[in-house]
Amino acid sequence: MSTDSPVSPADASGPSLWDPRLYALLLYGVSVGFALVISAGLVAVTGNAWGSVAGALVDGAFLAPGRWGETLGVATPILLVALGMVVGVRAGFFNIGQEGQLLMGALAMAVIGTRLAGSGLLLLVGGLAAGAVAGGLYAGVAALMRFRRGVPEVISTLLLVFVAFQIVGFAITTDWFLRDLDPTRPSQAVTSAALPDSVRLPVITVWGNEVSIGFFLALLGAGLAAFVLARTVFGFKLRLLGSNPKVAQQAGVSFGRAGATALFISGAAAGLAGALMLVAGASSARLTAGFSNEIGWQGLLVALLARNRPLLCIPMAILFAALRTGSGFLAATGVDRTVVDVVQAMMVLALLVPPAVEFMRDRRRISIAAQATEPA
């Protein structure tokens, strides 16, 4: 820097030698590798062979018959939740209550599917829509608290998760609400009645794997989210709000209205995910106490891992779903399946480091350049 002629701060960073895509690929490679090494160490420390663990994971996720269809099925709600999270974060709001919003969506679907009479298709579409609205409204509670009273949504959305669990618990244990009272029901566990067979998502069979059309819906959703965020006025408003609320307000973007919309969308996506899980037959198409099964948390992590890019969410959701379905095959290796949770969180954590380091390096370069241009 000292021998150069003065550089303006704007181009101080100079042309990057890295192709950004190559850089991103390297970034993901390193972070996933780092997470895998740490996790392999964890497995080794507890006295197991990590090679066989990895083999079991791949078998369970893709290779064994029918497994990759299963993986795509699990990826569907994860992807939807992640897309909602992306929309929220781009607008600057951290909704971390997807687990609860997902439950509320499934609850709405269960009410419509088991308590109302009508044609299958009508109930299916109506239930999915109601699920999305229920999830959105549940996030709306947090939005109300945020924009009326300044309660941080990071705290309220999380606390609402615990309330949602109790609401579902109430619904499935109460006779007039959702509890299954059929004496011929298969298990004695307290659940809702199963959705009728007419209210199910169609399934396509490809090479012996059953793929629910929900997956294609989620793919469509990813495309839509990418398009809206990148190419529409509404998406621009959200991004503006997320990157600089002050500028956004000066430009006429209403903090409350746009923010509440963003939170509503993120909740609606989670609610839709819950409704979709139910119509795709999760836990025998019955609402149960543990129905959400941490899918909400997974979607949240996927959004972080995809660094808030809707299209990147697709491979990341499939990766996380693969770890989940693969973990079903871990019993034979003697390693507890929860090791997968550690791998997932490690990946996200490892990925946070490189962009932050790069940000710091850029800052330093700009400030050095600024000092160099200052007249002595």
Next chain:
Amino acid sequence: MSDILGALGDIFASPAMYGSAVRLGVFLAFAALGELVAEKAGTINISVEGSLLAGALGGTVAFDLSGSVVIGLAAGAAAGVSVAMVAANMSHRLTADQFVVGITVNVLVLGLAGFLDATVSPLGGRAGVVAIPFLSRVPVIGPALFEQTWPTYLVYGLVPLTWWLLYRTRWGLEVRSAGENPQAADVSGVHVNRRRREAIYYGGSLSGLGGAFLILGQVGSFDVGAVGGRGFIAIAAVYFGGWTLRGTLIGALLFGMADAFRLAVPVLGYQVNAQLLAALPYILTLVVMYFITKRFVQPAALARPFVRGLR
């Protein structure tokens, strides 16, 4: 209606209720005291949840290995600090977003705790009850405050310590200035991000201690769901207290009481909807947050990262 009032009177007259309210309140107070310091420095440190769980697990495992509650508590504090170190360095050294970091750290600790719980199967145990002479014989509040397992009394020392650190030391002044006006603090030579990190370490150590207290001073056995969002309730207690020490303590006790109420109702033989009771502490916290958040002035730079030269 008079039935309900009578029942409430019964519950609030029962000494057992106050005993468990203090235990649960003390658990929240450990976390809330630490969180107060972190927030004074300008961080909404949601990794407090992870620190609590890490402290609970670390404390239990160390107790199993050593058979000593003291070592268990120390290990709990160490586990809490190590979680805090990850969170603090990611958000105030590498300037990653503090919420993203906090969420990730919490999920990581949850995953690790689940895995270790399944692999190591920690047992846990409980410290002995020590009644403080004279004080424990004060009617109603005496047994509740002064006849508890001995780690409970740590909090009675930590309250003045935290007050002294925050309001009577240079460190505390720098911490508060980092939370109120980091630019000005930076110009006057305060290392803003270092103070913020240290504040989070302090918070992590208290939370870790609180987590270990939860198992070794209260419940007696480890469970992955033992913390169950209480870290976030501790954050709510800080909001409730308007970022003052006194208010934060009152908040911790109030939320502890809601928890105790939930436990006392079925014990005294009253029939209340189980789900409503279980949701009660969370609902109460949300309602209180709704009405109270705007009342107070929060640290001006709360949740704003500090990078020199950037506003």
